[in-house]
Amino acid sequence: MFNSFNQIQWEYLFNFELVRDSLPLLLQGLRISMVIALFSMIFALLLGLVIAIMRMSKHWIFHLPARVFISFMRGTPLLVFIFILYYGLPVIGVQFNNPIVAGIVGVSLNFAAYNAEVIRSAILSVPRGQWEAAESLQMGFPETMWRIIIPQATRIALPPTFSIFMDIVKGTSLTSIITVNELLYSARIVAGRTYESMTMYIAAALIYWVVCIIIGYFQQRLEKRYNRYLNQR
């Protein structure tokens, strides 16, 4: 430990100049993080919707695979799953020629399970009367799902879904371990070269934080839009 406050070497804690100089590299890394995150959000959401609907099916052909998928993905660390994809699959002849693709696949599949559970509980929380009203008006399952249930479920699913989006952004940092040169990877390179670990990792942390603040802003706007029809008496 340090003896007195004055002995802390502040420039080792946060070296602004170093951050400024390495910013282009960090932002390049951020770009790759964002590519992985954006693709993963879209895939995880779409796949999550499909799996949620499968999971709610009465027929085991649909709900059994969905349950196993959700259980496995939630029950295993994302990092381990990414290792399996990138280092394990080549053994059976499946090789990702780009680790970014492996990263997207890993993050998407893993978070799809969480999305599926959020979507399922949101769909189930729409009152049964809504299904029955639509059914009695001769609407079929797909139309009812898409036009009546999903819009109402979306409002309920928004906050937890955006938490997942933030987790996805943070989860992309795990792909640095399979040599994806994303944000954390770039920070590590500079830290290794300059021995200024504190500065570089704090810089990386702050950048992740800013991204999540922006995501949070979109969440707020969407929530406002989806709450429009409530309580306007």
Next chain:
Amino acid sequence: MIDVINLKKSFDNTTVLESINFSVKKGEVVCLIGPSGSGKTTLLRCLNLLEIPNSGAIKMGDDQLTFSERKFKKNKLLTLRKYSGMVFQGFHLFPHKTVMENIIEAPLIVKKQSKAKLIKQGEQLLEKVGMIDHKDKYPDSLSGGQQQRAAIARALMMEPAIMLFDEPTSALDPQLVREVLKVIEGLAKEGQTMVIVTHEMNFARRVADKVLFIDGGFIVEEGPPEQVLDNPSHKQTKTFLQLLDDEQ
């Protein structure tokens, strides 16, 4: 218009409807009364095919569907459902759609009719149920009575041969009951065929051509309101009406 023959419906091990038989003629208004838990809602839901009977048959217009424990064709069920529109005790309007969007939704999606034409038709209907001033509001900003009138318009938009009402006013504050009953009476005057579950006996006296009293899984008594409500011949009916009187 409707013939119900030996209809039976049970949930798991409890039989709610033992054997139901009755008919409704075109233009007739039938009120269904009976104690709580006697299966009024279940019967109405069977008529709308929201519930699938275990056995018996339902005939509507030229279509008949005979039920058995075995599975049957789904499209037959849809054919029969086209005959009826349902108004629920709890309204069940779509909260994320305005009144106008609510009422044009089904014909737009199911019948694929043109939106402009539906909006015109919707405006006429909303005029009729006294909701035209609220056409662009969301259900959450409406009173219960207004929501129920919108729900009636929504069912009417599909132009069903038969309207089914399940205690349309029992979720409403007393001062809102009248406005909804007036709309239903208006429909009765126009000759709309209707089956109405209700506890409003005075209303039943005014609109009903026929009253059915259901208890213990059977239609115990049926006839014109003067007979069933004022001069019942069965003990069960008398007990039920006595209980209702005591409450009021």
